[in-house]
Amino acid sequence: MKQFDYLVLGSGIAGLTFALQVAPHGRVAIITKKNRAESNTNYAQGGIAAVTSKEDTTEMHVRDTLEAGAGLCREAVVRTIVQEGPARIAELIELGMKFSEREIPRSEGARELDLGKEGGHSKRRILHAKDVTGREIERALLNAVAGQPSIEIFEDHFAIDLITNQKLGEPGPNRCRGVYVLDKRAGVVETFAANVILLATGGCGKVYLYTTNPDIATGDGVAMAYRAGAAVANMEFIQFHPTCLYHPRAKSFLISEAVRGEGGVLKTIQGAEFMNAYHPLGSLAPRDIVARAIDNEMKRSGAGHVLLDITQMPAAFVRERFPNIYETCQRYGIDITKEAIPVVPAAHYQCGGVLTNVDGETEIEGLYAVGEVACTGLHGANRLASNSLLEALVCAHRAGLRVLAQTHPTTTPVIPAWQSGHATNPDELVVISHNWDEIRRLMWDYVGIVRTNKRLLRAQSRIANLQEEIQQYYWDFIVTSDLLELRNIATVAELIVASALQRPESRGLNYNLDFPRPDPAWAQRDTVLRKG
Numbered sequence: 001m002k003q004f005d006y007l008v009l010g011s012g013i014a015g016l017t018f019a020l021q022v023a024p025h026g027r028v029a030i031i032t033k034k035n036r037a038e039s040n041t042n043y044a045q046g047g048i049a050a051v052t053s054k055e056d057t058t059e060m061h062v063r064d065t066l067e068a069g070a071g072l073c074r075e076a077v078v079r080t081i082v083q084e085g086p087a088r089i090a091e092l093i094e095l096g097m098k099f100s101e102r103e104i105p106r107s108e109g110a111r112e113l114d115l116g117k118e119g120g121h122s123k124r125r126i127l128h129a130k131d132v133t134g135r136e137i138e139r140a141l142l143n144a145v146a147g148q149p150s151i152e153i154f155e156d157h158f159a160i161d162l163i164t165n166q167k168l169g170e171p172g173p174n175r176c177r178g179v180y181v182l183d184k185r186a187g188v189v190e191t192f193a194a195n196v197i198l199l200a201t202g203g204c205g206k207v208y209l210y211t212t213n214p215d216i217a218t219g220d221g222v223a224m225a226y227r228a229g230a231a232v233a234n235m236e237f238i239q240f241h242p243t244c245l246y247h248p249r250a251k252s253f254l255i256s257e258a259v260r261g262e263g264g265v266l267k268t269i270q271g272a273e274f275m276n277a278y279h280p281l282g283s284l285a286p287r288d289i290v291a292r293a294i295d296n297e298m299k300r301s302g303a304g305h306v307l308l309d310i311t312q313m314p315a316a317f318v319r320e321r322f323p324n325i326y327e328t329c330q331r332y333g334i335d336i337t338k339e340a341i342p343v344v345p346a347a348h349y350q351c352g353g354v355l356t357n358v359d360g361e362t363e364i365e366g367l368y369a370v371g372e373v374a375c376t377g378l379h380g381a382n383r384l385a386s387n388s389l390l391e392a393l394v395c396a397h398r399a400g401l402r403v404l405a406q407t408h409p410t411t412t413p414v415i416p417a418w419q420s421g422h423a424t425n426p427d428e429l430v431v432i433s434h435n436w437d438e439i440r441r442l443m444w445d446y447v448g449i450v451r452t453n454k455r456l457l458r459a460q461s462r463i464a465n466l467q468e469e470i471q472q473y474y475w476d477f478i479v480t481s482d483l484l485e486l487r488n489i490a491t492v493a494e495l496i497v498a499s500a501l502q503r504p505e506s507r508g509l510n511y512n513l514d515f516p517r518p519d520p521a522w523a524q525r526d527t528v529l530r531k532g
């Protein structure tokens with residue numbers, strides 16, 4: 001058994017920020033299932049929303065967040081996160097993060113942070129590193145982590161399940177004591193014990209057939225926490241990003257909302273602008289509205305995609321501001337300075353998650369959750385663009401402070417080693433890949449941007465059947481990361497469907513044709529699920 005003071009599951013912005021915060025106070029293990037930089041964070045393009053300009057105010061950022069959240073945000077949480085954002089950004093810069101800057105006009109070469117604009121924001125307030133903000137965040141944070149001798153990173157280590165008092169059959173309140181972890185290279189399951197465990201495992205885009213998320217995003221943290229008895233909230237609110245590149249060879253490539261912020265306009269394949277018919281903010285309307293409008297236009301015309309046109313902006317500006325998007329599209333034969341980009345909506349962000357307060361505390365003692373895996377109440381029914389990196393940064397810092405202010409048990413728990421029983425090597429791997437595809441396709445077809453109760457019920461019964469088969473497979477065969485991820489996406493799919501069925505209204509990202517309007521009785525009501 002490996003014993004640490006702090007166990008951090010995940011090496012995105014949330015996990016790394018927390019690890020740096022607690023590192024001076026004890027030994028930290030960061031468990032991460034691929035290489036250390038591989039995370040949703042690494043692919044973030046647009047940037048981090050925070051009030052840093054004289055033309056902007058905390059109140060305006062709060063108002064935009066509440067407006068996007070469609071009545072379901074927890075206002076006190078919104079205020080805390082928005083207020084504390086600028087201080088956390090300053091610390092990130094201190095750590096070595098390099099945001100894009102611009103020359104201040106008429107100032108003899110003085111420079112200031114360059115601020116981008118995205119949907120739903122009433123002001124320019126998005127700090128960014130060109131269009132590769134996440135890559136730069138990971139570089140800066142991993143560099144800082146490398147300078148901390150008390151932090152050990154375990155790459156290619158897959159967290160399977162949380163170990164709690166209840167699972168160990170011990171009396172007293174449910175407390176998290178450790179984690180079973182698959183060392184993917186050695187093929188063995190190890191036990192990690194700690195009195196403080198942070199879930200920072202990110203989101204669940206891979207539950208859907210089309211997503212902007214990388215392969216790591218299989219909802220493992222939500223599934224693990226749910227199995228351990230924690231409350232999971234608002235999972236029906238899956239955000240679909242309106243503009244994912246539509247190309248047969250492109251896998252999950254996002255075209256940042258910042259492209260629309262800099263003048264990009266959505267058009268039908270015939271070249272007609274359509275967003276003004278849906279919202280006064282046109283192509284920069286809140287994301288739920290834009291995604292639904294595109295879905296509607298595609299269904300109406302039968303087209304497989306729409307277009308995003310930024311050709312009216314000077315080519316040199318586009319190449320300088322969006323170098324990654326420009327080069328990637330160029331590789332697929334699209335010159336975005338000369339032609340419109342084919343785009344479609346794709347699953348992007350999980351607004352719900354493990355229920356926490358703004359300090360990352362869950363219902364299970366010793367278990368904290370921060371970042372996309374958590375539901376703090378900041379996003380409500382629809383996340384405002386670029387608020388997730390902000391939330392992760394602020395809440396990881398607060399969770400660190402909270403953990404350091406608390407007293408934790410001093411004893412080392414006795415945890416039995418992982419039992420493989422009579423499990424053998426899987427005989428037919430096709431079962432795993434088939435079930436993966438089936439879940440992702442049925443979630444796309446039945447639990448997508450526009451829902452009905454009939455489709456949700458159909459999805460529910462298919463997922464229940466698949467889960468029986470997966471469970472059988474899980475007990476009979478030696479675990480692999482593909483099998484573990486399959487088990488987790490099935491659990492998360494179950495939770496998304498169950499939450500959507502619980503909410504008899506359309507609000508924010510949960511659009512159900514059987515209940516096309518918001519119901520005031522459901523304003524401020526979360527859908528909360530607990531195992532059993």
Ligand code: FAD
Nearest residue numbers: 010011012013014033040041046047159202371372386389
């Ligand atoms: P992640 O960064 O996803 O990190 C999760 C970590 O957990 C990874 O290291 C992963 O390997 C590890 N992990 C997962 N499961 C396990 C397991 N079972 N065992 C061990 N390790 C595990 N948000 C913004 O605010 N602004 C943006 O501009 C922006 N752009 C985006 C662009 C794209 C393409 C995507 C996909 C998302 C974007 N988002 C953006 C959302 C934002 O990037 C994420 O919400 C945020 O980075 C999540 O950070 P995190 O630390 O919670 O999780």
Ligand code: SIN
Nearest residue numbers: 045046256257385386
């Ligand atoms: C983007 O760059 O469009 C993504 C921003 C976000 O998801 O917040």
